[in-house]
Amino acid sequence: MGSQSDWSTMSHASETLQKLGIEHECKVVSAHRTPDLLFEYAETAEQRGIEVIIAGAGGAAHLPGMCAAKTHLPVLGVPVQSSMLSGVDSLLSIVQMPxxxxxxxxxxxxxxSINAALLAASILSNKCEKTKAALKAFRAEQTEKVLSNPIPGKT
Ligand code: RP5
Incomplete structure (x- = not known):
């Protein structure tokens, strides 16, 4: 994520990955405050065994795009809700890649944030049976929660 202030959003991705038993790391890497670190992070990600990168940032959110420019690994961008423009700025910065x-x-x-983790799990599940099983179990549990909780007083 681009800042410690993004953690309240990005912690949901981490919690979801944890629920699915997916090993991951959480780091603050800012595209504009620590640009050299960003380059090093993205360039060495593959050799460190990373398979998918989730990049959360807000405002002029160039972190996911710059990260994607420096690695061929899939990069999933999470627009963090900004104070001035409620995250529309973040969304457009991330989605409108040339x-x-x-x-x-x-x-x-x-x-x-949650869906980035689930999408990362989907990508990983192509090759990892354990992740596929965890993802299917997560979905089954979610479905069961809806089905077993009818609206009170209604049939
Ligand atoms: C972006 O600027 C970060 O991703 C964060 O969402 C936003 C504000 O950062 P702080 O000023 O709170 O560190 O780089």
């Missing part, structure tokens, strides 16, 4: 370097873009805020 053709050639894609960033998978999720919803603004908590939903996007």
């Amino acid at each position: 053709a050639g370097i894609p960033t998978g873009t999720l919803a603004i805020g908590k939903a996007g």
